[in-house]
Amino acid sequence: MKELFQYVPGQSLLHRLNPVTKLILTIMICAAAFITSSVFFLLGLLAVDLAIGLIAGVARKTLGILRGLMKIAVFLFVLQVLLSRQGTPVFWIITDRGLLTAATVVLRLVVVCMPLALVLAVTRVSDLSNALVQVLHVPYKYAFTLTTAIRFIPQFLEEMSDIMEAQTARGIAFDQARGLKKLGMMLPLCAPLLISSVRRTDQTAAAAEIRGFSLRTSASAFRRYPFHLEDALVLGFCVLLIAASILL
Amino acid sequence: MIDIQSFSFTYKNEAEPALRDVSISVPEGGFLGIIGPAGAGKTTLARAVCGIIPHHYPGDYYGRISVGGLDPVEASLTDLSRLVGLVFQDVDSQIISTMVEDEILYGLENFGIPHAEIPERIRLALAQAGIADLQDRTVASLSGGQRQKVAIASILALRPRVLVLDEPTGELDPVSSRQVFSLLKQLRKEHGVTVIVIEQKIMLLCEFAEQLAVLDHGAVLRQGPTREVLAHAEELLALGVNCPRVTTLSRLLSRRLGRELPVCVNLEEAEETARRLMT
Numbered sequence: 360m361k362e363l364f365q366y367v368p369g370q371s372l373l374h375r376l377n378p379v380t381k382l383i384l385t386i387m388i389c390a391a392a393f394i395t396s397s398v399f400f401l402l403g404l405l406a407v408d409l410a411i412g413l414i415a416g417v418a419r420k421t422l423g424i425l426r427g428l429m430k431i432a433v434f435l436f437v438l439q440v441l442l443s444r445q446g447t448p449v450f451w452i453i454t455d456r457g458l459l460t461a462a463t464v465v466l467r468l469v470v471v472c473m474p475l476a477l478v479l480a481v482t483r484v485s486d487l488s489n490a491l492v493q494v495l496h497v498p499y500k501y502a503f504t505l506t507t508a509i510r511f512i513p514q515f516l517e518e519m520s521d522i523m524e525a526q527t528a529r530g531i532a533f534d535q536a537r538g539l540k541k542l543g544m545m546l547p548l549c550a551p552l553l554i555s556s557v558r559r560t561d562q563t564a565a566a567a568e569i570r571g572f573s574l575r576t577s578a579s580a581f582r583r584y585p586f587h588l589e590d591a592l593v594l595g596f597c598v599l600l601i602a603a604s605i606l607l
Numbered sequence: 608m609i610d611i612q613s614f615s616f617t618y619k620n621e622a623e624p625a626l627r628d629v630s631i632s633v634p635e636g637g638f639l640g641i642i643g644p645a646g647a648g649k650t651t652l653a654r655a656v657c658g659i660i661p662h663h664y665p666g667d668y669y670g671r672i673s674v675g676g677l678d679p680v681e682a683s684l685t686d687l688s689r690l691v692g693l694v695f696q697d698v699d700s701q702i703i704s705t706m707v708e709d710e711i712l713y714g715l716e717n718f719g720i721p722h723a724e725i726p727e728r729i730r731l732a733l734a735q736a737g738i739a740d741l742q743d744r745t746v747a748s749l750s751g752g753q754r755q756k757v758a759i760a761s762i763l764a765l766r767p768r769v770l771v772l773d774e775p776t777g778e779l780d781p782v783s784s785r786q787v788f789s790l791l792k793q794l795r796k797e798h799g800v801t802v803i804v805i806e807q808k809i810m811l812l813c814e815f816a817e818q819l820a821v822l823d824h825g826a827v828l829r830q831g832p833t834r835e836v837l838a839h840a841e842e843l844l845a846l847g848v849n850c851p852r853v854t855t856l857s858r859l860l861s862r863r864l865g866r867e868l869p870v871c872v873n874l875e876e877a878e879e880t881a882r883r884l885m886t
Contacts, residue, residue: 366705366745485709510705513747562700565663569688570765571717579716581725 364479364512372589373415373481378490380590381482384411385474387597391604392470398459400607401466407600408473415481424476425469432465439464484509489580499575507563511556518555522548608635608769608801609656614670615825616651616660625651626825628670633818635768636799638791640806640816640833644847647822649805650696653773655679656803658687675768689718692767696774696805698751698758707733707741707749707757714765732764735790737783751778759787763794769801770794776808784808788815810851813837813872821848838870853877860884 368374373381392404412421439461446456479487488502523533526548536544610632617624626648633639641649654660658679661668672679675690695701704710711729720728733739736756746754755778762770770791776784788811794800806812813819813833820830823846829836837843840850840858850858853871857880861868864884871877 365747368743483709484705485712506705507703510703510746514699559697559700561663562695562697563703565659566695566701567703567713568663568684569657569659569691569693570714570761571685571688573685574719575717579719581712581716581722 364476364509366483367415367417367420367480369416369481371415371481373411375587375589376593377494377584377586377590378482378487379494379584380586380593381478382487382491384593384597385478387600388474389471391600392467394601394604395607396463397607398462398466400604401463401470404470404600405466405473408470408477411474411477415477417477417480420480421473421477424473428469428472432469435468436461436465479509486582486584489582490584492577493580493584496577499577503567503572507560511560514559515552515556519548519552522551608637608675609633609803610673611656612671614655614672615667616655616669617667618651619665621666624667624825626655629822629825629827631820631827631830633801633803635801636795637818638795638802638804638816639818639820640804640812641820641822642806642809642812642843642848643822643828646824648825649822650773651825652822653693653771653803653805656769656771657691657693658682658684659693688767690767691769691771692762692765694759694762694770694772694775696777698755698778701758702746702754702761705746707738707744707746710746710757710761711764714761718765728764728766732760735763736760737786752780752783755779756783766798767800769803771803773805774807775804776806776811784811788812791815809849813851813854821846834870834872837872
């Protein structure tokens with residue numbers, strides 16, 4: 360979980376692409392997944408996701424994300440199958456239409472969730488926010504919010520485990536509880552986590568301010584984000600993807 | 608460079624003032640060490656000098672502060688931060704980037720440092736903090752001590768004329784702590800940087816600081832040249848502030864022998880005193 364949104368340094372094609380291109384690719388994959396209703400096309404999109412992970416050299420991470428999503432996917436699949444009443448019954452209350460819908464929903468979920476995590480694995484968050492400001496003219500405040508949110512994910516997880524360790528030291532057996540019971544034990548920890556997070560965010564705002572936050576303009580960033588041929592190719596691929604999702 | 612006169616501050620929604628009637632001045636190129644027990648107002652003082660108080664933390668503000676001719680109340684936080692660099696006590700809340708290099712870049716970009724100059728500034732700041740090898744690492748993968756050095760480097764890169772460091776060596780090992788202090792000494796000597804350090808490692812602080820200020824319950828209990836303040840070791844001990852061991856030793860010796868001995872602040876001086884006593 361801690362590594363989910365962590366940048367993995369590298370020199371792959373995906374690393375070199377313009378951050379905006381990567382963002383567009385992500386959005387287009389999601390859009391295609393929602394436009395299409397073909398299970399086979401969704402499987403194709405899943406293959407695209409996996410290919411992205413492979414090309415970016417983060418195969419292990421890709422599989423990790425997939426494994427994480429599987430748990431939710433299985434739960435959702437079962438729920439969908441049991442609730443669907445359309446089509447002809449195949450077995451007990453399970454229908455053929457139900458199975459198809461469930462497969463579509465679940466595949467769509469997986470296909471949509473993967474690209475963003477993958478893009479964040481191959482893009483520095485600062486590049487992403489700089490490119491948003493420079494290329495898309497997003498106000499810096501919003502870009503900063505994005506950066507800070509991602510920066511704080513590992514921070515909060517660390518803090519959560521610190522609080523849990525402190526509780527364990529005082530006799531709360533987190534390690535012996537599972538599932539809902541563990542969740543119930545963790546809920547009261549949200550208050551201290553929230554309080555310390557708010558305090559920390561406040562200090563971070565001050566830290567940004569004393570290093571010229573309010574002076575930053577779209578020209579401030581040291582790195583530039585020009586578009587190259589490979590960006591054009593990927594954008595072309597995006598167009599194809601959308602066209603295919605409409606036609607198939 | 609820094610002139611604080613009868614300064615008092617009470618945080619909003621707090622009954623007790625965090626600082627009361629504090630008057631301290633530090634000349635350009637000076638080195639002030641601030642010591643005191645927890646909750647004495649040390650961090651509040653650091654915040655006031657760099658303008659985070661009152662710009663970021665509202666409250667009741669009395670007295671006058673002048674930093675390099677600027678009044679933190681009137682000057683904008685941005686103008687002040689061109690002059691004063693603050694290294695936070697809570698390092699994790701100071702770091703805003705996910706990559707080490709980006710953290711150093713952040714301030715440089717914002718303050719409009721010419722792009723041609725930036726790579727050299729990053730290189731130098733990282734080298735000064737002793738973390739040249741961490742440039743391409745993610746912040747999340749670093750240890751507490753390494754993060755502390757990143758926070759210090761990110762401020763050093765901006766080359767402020769006044770450096771305020773709030774427990775800059777809290778997470779550092781003894782060797783790195785000494786390196787930080789040696790660096791501060793070098794910056795003072797070569798660039799006339801004015802330094803204020805809040806520190807618990809009293810031995811190290813006394814060795815480098817010219818002046819000490821002892822805070823307790825928001826008030827300055829004692830201030831002056833380091834040696835003079837250390838002469839009142841018993842007062843410090845009563846506050847729960849330790850003195851360097853050599854100072855304690857020379858004090859105990861002078862009491863045991865019933866004669867006045869010089870206050871020692873470092874090992875060399877203690878050795879000298881001991882040698883003189885033996886002969």
